[in-house]
Amino acid sequence: LYHSLVLESIYTGEQIYSILYGAQVIDSNSYGQTSVRQRVELAMTSELPGSLFLTGRAVLRLHTFLDSLLLAQDAQTGTFVSIEDENRNSLSLHLARDLGPRWGLEARLALYSNEFATEELRYRRQTAYFGALYRFDPK
Numbered sequence: 169l170y171h172s173l174v175l176e177s178i179y180t181g182e183q184i185y186s187i188l189y190g191a192q193v194i195d196s197n198s199y200g201q202t203s204v205r206q207r208v209e210l211a212m213t214s215e216l217p218g219s220l221f222l223t224g225r226a227v228l229r230l231h232t233f234l235d236s237l238l239l240a241q242d243a244q245t246g247t248f249v250s251i252e253d254e255n256r257n258s259l260s261l262h263l264a265r266d267l268g269p270r271w272g273l274e275a276r277l278a279l280y281s282n283e284f285a286t287e288e289l290r291y292r293r294q295t296a297y298f299g300a301l302y303r304f305d306p307k
Contacts, residue, residue: 169195183214206230223262256282256291272301 171193179185188209195202211225260278267273276297282290 169193171195183212186211204232206232219265221264223260223264225258225260225262227258229257256280270303272303274299274301 172191174188174190176186176188186209188207190207190209192205193203194205206229208228209225211223213221213223216222258278258280260276262274262276264272264274274297276295278295280291280293280295282292
């Protein structure tokens with residue numbers, strides 16, 4: 169069985185603020201497959217001087233497996249890493265500017281991490297992107 173809940177609130181004014189909470193419950197009769205996944209997302213968009221738009225976003229994820237499923241890390245020493253420790257979170261900044269009805273520029277910086285995991289599952293990645301946009305159907 170699969171259950172899902174999403175709650176979102178958006179405020180618009182000079183800036184746009186949003187908060188989102190989502191939860192998924194996977195109720196399985198197979199051992200080790202029952203889980204709860206939660207996501208909290210905060211975002212803010214604001215217009216900057218020079219017709220630039222900046223969006224900041226933070227995403228926090230928490231995955232919990234309700235059965236104590238363990239993955240062996242080293243069968244010789246008997247140490248284990250729990251699959252419950254895998255949570256990928258992110259922080260990102262997105263900057264965009266229209267150059268006309270069809271063209272635009274954008275840049276994005278993002279950090280992905282699982283800060284709430286154990287040391288054995290440490291994960292961190294940074295990405296950067298700069299690109300040009302072309303709209304085929306300007307509205």
